[in-house]
Amino acid sequence: MRLGFVVNPIAGMGGRVGLKGTDEKVAEARARGATPRAPDRARRALSAIATRLPETTVLTWGEPMGASLAAEVDLVSEVLGSPEGEETTAAxxxxxxxxxxxxxxxxxxxxxxDGTAADVAEALSDTDVPMLGVPAGVKVYSSVFAVSPEDAAEVLASFERTERREVLDIDEDAYREGSVDPELRAVVQVPIGEQLQSSKQTGSGNVESIAAGFVEEMEPGVTYVLGPGSTVGAIKDALGFEGSPLGVDVWRDGAVLARDASESAILDALGDRNVVVVSPIGGQGFILGRGNPQLSPAVVRQCELEVVASRTKLDDIGRLRVDTDDPELDAELRGWTRVRVGRFEHRLMEVA
Known part of the structure; x- marks a missing residue:
């Protein structure tokens, strides 16, 4: 296989520092202490490709867009060019x-x-060359991505056909203000395998009863890390405060300890016992690793995990997924978990 491999080195940098994206926010992300996420994701993907497809020739781009990473693995590689300036761009x-x-x-x-996906799709618009994404962004709504870096290698090694898939993107400034309105940017050919995610869909259900049941069982002295989304947002409403709809808020004993918190702010607010509360993304099933990178491995390892979701959403997604940037933690989280689906009811769901 001749594989074109390109890395957006700044993708996802704004996530853990609470920026909900990196578009036009690179300097601010760095000022907040953000470190690159994409290179390690790329390294994991290339390592898996070298194992599954050792005869692959990798064609890539100059630093920091893939050249040194391709040179690290035991594959034939060729660098076809380099970025124009010190900071990489969509161009x-x-x-x-x-x-x-x-x-x-x-x-x-x-x-x-998703922004990188839109740029790749634009460059492929007059061709029939398929594209496949290794997820590294904060918002990953499009259905052109593998579930994880390793899954990307599995798709490349096993696919027998391609199909048309959607590239979606959202306005990050509006996203930071709490508005989510995905825009269809392109329809592209994508290699098909079970390891692909679906497009982001909207869930529905009686979230008020879920919130009421959860709040009734909250315990004094416990720190609750409340993730983004409308279902967890209903819990915030039931607690009597206006939470950040697309951010993470921290609450304990009637007080909001951190609002729209970054990873570091969450870690500072944690106590002796901590519970992180999340709801899966509709249509995809991710509970960690999409839309909530503030809930980093360092945070998750200090917390119990509670999942809340409507029955309708669970019926649609079938199973839950995690992609935390820490393969060992992902493995620990896989298995069966209880999901609150009503005031008193729970359902067992598999985390795959």
Whole structure:
């Protein structure tokens, strides 16, 4: 296989520091202490590709968009060009993909989020070359991504067909203000495998009864880390405070300890016993690793995990997923977990 491989090195940097994205926020993310997420995700994907597809030739782009990472693994690689300036741009991504097409790649694999997916799709618009995403962004709504970096290698190694999939993106400024309105940016060919995620969908159900039941069972002295989304938002409403709808809030004993918190703010607010509360993304099933990177492995390892969701949403997604950037933690979280689906009712769901 001839594989075009490009990395958006800044993808996902704004997530753990509470920026909900990195578009035009790189300097602020760095000022808040953000570190790159995408290179490690790319390294994991390439390592898995080398294991599953050792005869692959990787065509990539100059630093920091993939060249050194491709050189680390035992694959034939070739660097076709380099970014224009010190800071990489969307134009650099499009230039890399155009060069991959000219070099007759079989698939373009990119590491980034929805914005990167839109840039890759634009460069592929007049071709039939399929594309596959390794998720590294904060918001990953599109259905062109594998579930994890390792799953991307599995898709590449096993796919027998492609199908048209949606590339979605949202306005990050509106997202930071609590408004989510995904826009269809492109429809592209994607290699198909069970390890692909679906597009983000909206869940429904009686979230008020879920919230009421959860609040009734909350305990004094426990720190509750309340994730984003409308279902957990109903819990925040039931507690009597206006939470950040797309952020993480921390609550204990009647007081909001942190609002729209970054990873560091959450860690500072944790107590002797902590519970992180999340709801799966409709249509995808992710409870960790999409839309809530503030809930980092460092946070999750100090917390009990509570999942809340409507029955309708669970019926739609079938199973739950995690992708925390820590494969060992992901493995620990897999298995069966109880999900609150009503005031008193729970359902067992598999975390895959």
């Amino acid at each position: 650099d991504t499009r230039a890399a993909v155009a060069a991959f097409v000219d070099a007759d790649v079989d698939v373009v694999c990119f590491v980034g989020g």
